[in-house]
Amino acid sequence: MKKIPVGILGATGMVGQNYIAMLAGHPWFEVNYVAASLRSAGKKYGEAMSGRWLLPKTYQSSVAELVIENANDISRAEAAAARGELAFVFSALEMGKEDILALENSYAAAGIPVVSNASANRWTDDVPMLIAEVNPDHADIIPSQRSARGWNKGFIAVKPNCSIQSYVTPLWALLREGCEIKRMIVTTMQAVSGAGYPGVASLDVIDNVVPYIGGEEEKSELEPLKILGTVRNGKIEKAAAPLISAHCNRVPVINGHTATISVEFGAKKPSVEQVKQIWTNFSALPQELKLPLAPEQPIIVRNEDNRPQPNKDRDAYKGMAVSVGRIRPCPVFDLRFVGLSHNTARGAAGGGILNAELLKAKGYIA
Amino acid sequence: MKKIPVGILGATGMVGQNYIAMLAGHPWFEVNYVAASLRSAGKKYGEAMSGRWLLPKTYQSSVAELVIENANDISRAEAAAARGELAFVFSALEMGKEDILALENSYAAAGIPVVSNASANRWTDDVPMLIAEVNPDHADIIPSQRSARGWNKGFIAVKPNCSIQSYVTPLWALLREGCEIKRMIVTTMQAVSGAGYPGVASLDVIDNVVPYIGGEEEKSELEPLKILGTVRNGKIEKAAAPLISAHCNRVPVINGHTATISVEFGAKKPSVEQVKQIWTNFSALPQELKLPLAPEQPIIVRNEDNRPQPNKDRDAYKGMAVSVGRIRPCPVFDLRFVGLSHNTARGAAGGGILNAELLKAKGYIA
């Protein structure tokens, strides 16, 4: 099978690098187009990245040879698409919100689907914000999106913020079994890679915790409501519950966001044992479709007292599984637990790739 | 004024070292007796500690010359007391609970007051668990304690766990103003020095978070209730509220426990501005008495977005103040904020010394 040629917008940044690293050897997709700011445009990727590549796993030699395009010059992407050399793009753009909005729209309007990691379009009401195991049906808003915008082949789909990945899938697993979740109080301890590069200054996190990450608490409280929402009349309506309070902190960890979570159930309250069972047995559409990057076990229940931990659990299933532990009753609410998710894998590039796999399986990408 | 001669039980351990460092130059107290396990007994303190001293601030030369006594041999302490060379002891013992109980009792029975950092006697119902700004009146259970045990001069007073110091004083400040606090959900991010030495293995915390500290959540949930309790018939009765849920985590920080706190008020709900004002203006008995180690400002309100932080705020007023910040409404409960307290200063040796200062001011130590 010929692989689908994909592009990376923002290919030189940290998320872009993660896309390239995680796509190496992908069975369906092949990086064939890299775009960045004008400053890097025109250079071969391998040359541009010498001394700037941040990851242990390096890029493929085929990617090293790609000439970086100017991400603002959509005509180059259109031409590549016309030649059959570009089927869709992953957006890992690092710009102001308005610029990203305009640019992602332009690619989609030009017939190039955009699977985005950026936050700019997360609250556009006909853009699905996908966690492949949770709301794959939201992808089916794409025909409405296309028709409302007069787009033919292009569309925009996004993934949510990295900070919510450790608790949304576990919560969804409970909701799917009929549990009602009324309120939650969450504290995150987030890795520095979530801030990109150079991101967090070392002076700010060695021997320290920073109890603030700009914009992160709002995202952590609101994005779950769209993901758990309902498609109605071509728009996604937010769910009414759960009500979430998030305290977001930066800690001296390279990769892996940890969260402590207290949950208040409504009418149907599962026991701790039922929760463990529901999570252990949880499987969803990506698993059923055997999508290449879908973790065999989306939620890993750890029974040891002291797990999950970032440096031991973040890499489970290529960083695509959520690990949970310390599942126990909450003396104030009903249930409490610890969740952990790899923020640059599941929470960024890996989540985007899994979304693209889902969109291909559903026929929106070809 | 001749200084009061004090002893340190467990003088070679980490908390013992902190007592010695913090007592250097103390206007009232002078370290005059050091006791440890049999292994160290008989050596001069300075010799025993060469290569084992853990702190930047070193011990005084007068302490270096003290010969370490066997902490289990109370007759030595009795003899020192009889010679007027030992007025009371700080207990920083590191042993099993039963051993500490027995040993602290024996010192007190021998007429030597014990101001303890250990947890063994925290739930003895006639032993006050003191935070000098919060429940100084609990010290007045000492006469009952003495009479019930048939002790003449000795007594036992303890301080609570380091994990609760960042939120109990702020909560007390609100309670004192008539606010009702019903429930709280707390997540702590605790420094490694809280586990003593060698304590936490570096392999467990570099690039990592450990979401579990044995026994810490129970202490964090229950100890506040005794501190906020009432003395009745020679016993301290636990308060009924607030109900607390604590998630305790170890993070790669040397000193300073940070906590995120969500608070549900009852009838009287202060506004964010009122809370800031109450905390800024808070002052209590130790400040009134001008106790030597009492922080001029017990609660420091930080208005910057990103404070308090352990490595910038822990040392405020010699590590004796609590710093709070990010005071804002909680979408689930009423109020949320971040608290920070230096775990080896206010949370251990400094808290013990301040308690001893209070007990001296009240006449229980002479």
Added chain:
Amino acid sequence: MKKIPVGILGATGMVGQNYIAMLAGHPWFEVNYVAASLRSAGKKYGEAMSGRWLLPKTYQSSVAELVIENANDISRAEAAAARGELAFVFSALEMGKEDILALENSYAAAGIPVVSNASANRWTDDVPMLIAEVNPDHADIIPSQRSARGWNKGFIAVKPNCSIQSYVTPLWALLREGCEIKRMIVTTMQAVSGAGYPGVASLDVIDNVVPYIGGEEEKSELEPLKILGTVRNGKIEKAAAPLISAHCNRVPVINGHTATISVEFGAKKPSVEQVKQIWTNFSALPQELKLPLAPEQPIIVRNEDNRPQPNKDRDAYKGMAVSVGRIRPCPVFDLRFVGLSHNTARGAAGGGILNAELLKAKGYIA
């Protein structure tokens, strides 16, 4: 092909865990026997390790089911060997030197070859200290060793200390090309995993460097001389050069020992370019034999200014390659560079496994 059944002595310790993790899926060897101290003996490995396993990569379910034997009870290993269930053992024992000497000798005497990670036998003059790329010929002292001890099938072979791996192979590559190396001054910055578990206290390395590791400088200066030595009359005679001065430091890094090295050449002085070429082209017997764990490229030359770095380069070829960089003239000696080697892979378990592969290829293990 039926796999060779191997045993791990010290299977519950950190090096033992690394052996088990690195042997998972090995094409020739299969862990079939695990032994530890009496305390763990009798338990299934999986049960004993719950909460004690330290690595991201977990153990195989087949290993989880093995019952831990008492490492001091050699009769159990003999019986297993007699049943064809144990061909040789990896020694990752953590005991006093004399105990290890006695125990390794007993296994070998019982006909069970010992491939050891321990330092006890490193200076036994008929025991080869092997780096598979450097002195594979030293393995051929085994027949003399056996005959001198009256052993039939058993033998002892060891690997050197983890601190020297980043510079010995590069130096050997130059020596092999005829360069003379007279003197070297080395400073190591060593990872905490080198000290085992719990090993280095977090209080000692967060925001800190410890400029001392007991015994490490002596090993770093002397072991290379045995490795570069000559077999004569059934004994290994130390090489006379190079003279080495080592400064060994502990730094807050989980895995990967970095070293800065200044080298004084004798008569034949290679240019910087020649050095880069020699290292890039270096290949040796393990590569020729295509041993399973042999890194395709044993020495990786990095040309970026700021490489090698532990967290980017340690995992090259499963942690079995040495990465070098900053190759430049030394104003005091002739050449200086930075070397990096993964201390628990190449420097411990991985190095031991590669040695066993070499010994199998040479017919000493069957």
Added chain:
Amino acid sequence: MKKIPVGILGATGMVGQNYIAMLAGHPWFEVNYVAASLRSAGKKYGEAMSGRWLLPKTYQSSVAELVIENANDISRAEAAAARGELAFVFSALEMGKEDILALENSYAAAGIPVVSNASANRWTDDVPMLIAEVNPDHADIIPSQRSARGWNKGFIAVKPNCSIQSYVTPLWALLREGCEIKRMIVTTMQAVSGAGYPGVASLDVIDNVVPYIGGEEEKSELEPLKILGTVRNGKIEKAAAPLISAHCNRVPVINGHTATISVEFGAKKPSVEQVKQIWTNFSALPQELKLPLAPEQPIIVRNEDNRPQPNKDRDAYKGMAVSVGRIRPCPVFDLRFVGLSHNTARGAAGGGILNAELLKAKGYIA
């Protein structure tokens, strides 16, 4: 005594902040003028620094009230000097080299002495590069500098790079006793605060070492030669020895540069015991003059195996002393040891302040 009013150029940067923190309560100097880039100019210092102040110790309220001047507008400084409100400036400018050269010259030409932390003027041959204990006599080049430039009251004096402070004073102590030092090989392990703020990205140093700091090795090798040089005909001539090879590394430490040093002596070789004695007894002009920031003991000899360490020794004498340890023979050269110096105290602001104290004591500042 009325204090001397001083200015800080670059007052909002990290070194500027350190100057302000270290000058709080200084007996001779008072911060009375703060200048920074145009961006900050016009704001009160306290307002400008809210959320940007990086240090545990905060600025004085008198400094908070100062209005920040534009550092490029020398007329403002001249006017302040004319009013008697500015006697000299500390330069902590962070700009390109040419801009700093021009600006420092302009201040000096305007009659305002410049005591600089910047590297721009370090190699100007009539500008003294001072370590107050080592080459205080170089200050006496100031009259020549003034006359050559036609300056009346202004002058420029600089301090050397932070990376050399841990070994130059110890070496000078030996040279002063008549030892000849021919060659040295040095490896530094430098703290992140040396790179300013934001400086080193946390992704680059958590669980990592970066074996490269741009320009640092050249400074570490050459600057000692100017400091040890000779004033001749109004210029400072470099010393011919020692020949130095420096390997500079960044490690995850907040403050405190550690170095390992191997030294080759010439004719007169002191024994290890003599070296310890020379260093313990070392005292120089700043101690004799009892300059306010002069450490009582400029070189602290640690006899424990595992010292000096950054987080235990950096703060000795307010960070102004050098701590040395592990003094032992070098198998390749003659002597080896570990040196440690606080890079933002002695190595930056503290070193600058001590230089100003020396220059005042010598009458160049009034």
